[in-house]
Amino acid sequence: MGQDTILIVILGMAAVTYIPRVLPIAALAGRRLPEPVTRFLHYIPPAVLAALLAPSLLTSQGELWISGDNYFLLAAGPCFILALWRRGFFSVVALGMALVAGLRFWAG
Numbered sequence: 001m002g003q004d005t006i007l008i009v010i011l012g013m014a015a016v017t018y019i020p021r022v023l024p025i026a027a028l029a030g031r032r033l034p035e036p037v038t039r040f041l042h043y044i045p046p047a048v049l050a051a052l053l054a055p056s057l058l059t060s061q062g063e064l065w066i067s068g069d070n071y072f073l074l075a076a077g078p079c080f081i082l083a084l085w086r087r088g089f090f091s092v093v094a095l096g097m098a099l100v101a102g103l104r105f106w107a108g
Helices: 003-028 036-041 044-058 071-086 089-107
Strands: none
Touching: 036 044, 044 071, 071 089
16 A cells, blocks of 8 residues: 555545534534524433443443442442532542542452
C-alpha cells in the first residue's frame, strides 16, 4: 500500500467521521427544535451510557455474572444514586473507582 493510498484512506475516514457531526449542526443552526424533539434528544445520552455499561456490569467472558464477586455491579448502585443526586460526572467516577478499589482490597 503506497503513501498516497494511506493518505486517501485517512482523509476518507476523517470525512465520514466529521461530516455526520457537522451537517446536523449546520442544518439546525439558528433554529429552535420542537419541544417533543428536544425532550426525545434529552434521553439519548443516558440511553447510550446504559447500553455501553450494561455488558460490562452484567457479563464476564460472555456469561451473565450477577453475584457478590462482581465488584463493578456492586459499585454501580451507589454510583447511580450519586449520579441522580449530584448530576455530576467526576464525583461519580471517583466514587466508582474508590468502591471497586476498596472492594478488591478488602474482599480479595
